[in-house]
């Protein structure tokens with residue numbers, strides 16, 4: 001590539017720095033107590049650790065999480081085989097404005113193009129379309145149907161096995177989050193019947209101008225919780241809540257990186273934080289990651305939980321419809337727009 005396509009160029013204040021701070025402080029949480037629930041004090045200690053990490057960072061890593069390493073290795077390998085194909089092959093399963101799942105190579109974050117390719121697949125194909133309580137017609141449903149490539153042959157099975165593991169871990173995390181807020185463990189479960197949770201395979205190719213572009217621009221995840229696996233090539237940076245400094249997340253083999261999304265920030269009435277993060281690219285090595293986004297049903301109305309608000313601590317957000325929110329986001333991911341896309345701050349009640 002000779003000329004740099006201006007679509008990829010970040011404003012100077014958002015570009016990568018050559019030197020970086022490695023995030024020693026990002027909590028690493030051992031989930032072993034989940035597997036021996038009779039040890040009450042260890043379990044209580046875990047709940048407390050989760051609560052503190054959600055408040056102080058909105059980001060943490062987990063070890064002894066129970067996801068078999070072999071499943072993770074399999075999806076990483078399969079993803080590499082898929083992205084190694086020609087653009088022509090990959091575009092056979094390309095997503096469009098109407099078809100929101102599959103392969104895509106030109107996503108925008110905050111109106112700047114990301115240096116990446118993605119493949120999205122959903123855990124269950126939903127029966128309701130955004131903002132509608134009527135049974136969806138065939139055309140609308142097609143938008144939320146998984147597209148599976150022919151190659152590699154094991155792709156579909158590997159992806160489906162992996163997403164099942166992610167769902168299990170995500171529900172355990174949601175139980176810990178609920179307990180840490182003083183709520184019953186299953187408080188959030190009802191939101192995820194007809195969930196639209198998905199896995200995104202991210203591929204960040206080698207970039208000849210890593211000082212100008214980003215693999216993924218700064219953003220917050222809008223769902224409940226994200227479980228991120230990555231291949232160990234450095235790149236992910238998190239904006240530290242305490243001082244706004246960007247810190248690079250240290251790779252711990254077989255750990256998962258967890259981040260709290262905007263849904264939890266709103267449900268907890270700002271007790272817990274969803275934090276900005278971004279991905280650097282480099283000129284020597286490509287990078288692969290595979291986040292799972294736990295997302296509620298499209299018909300969900302997201303608002304601060306009643307149990308966590310009162311006269312002294314009134315709701316800080318107006319209720320919003322999750323289906324509408326997500327379809328607005330989907331549109332803005334495909335093309336550069338004049339305005340920034342919908343944010344939860346648009347629903348903030350001014351104090």
Ligand SMILES: O=C(O)CCC(=O)C(=O)O
Pocket residue numbers: 200202216221228230235236277279288289290291
């Ligand atoms: O690739 C990564 O490390 C992070 C990906 C991410 O933040 C996202 O896809 O929302």
Ligand SMILES: [Fe+2]
Pocket residue numbers: 219220221277
């Ligand atoms: Fe993210």
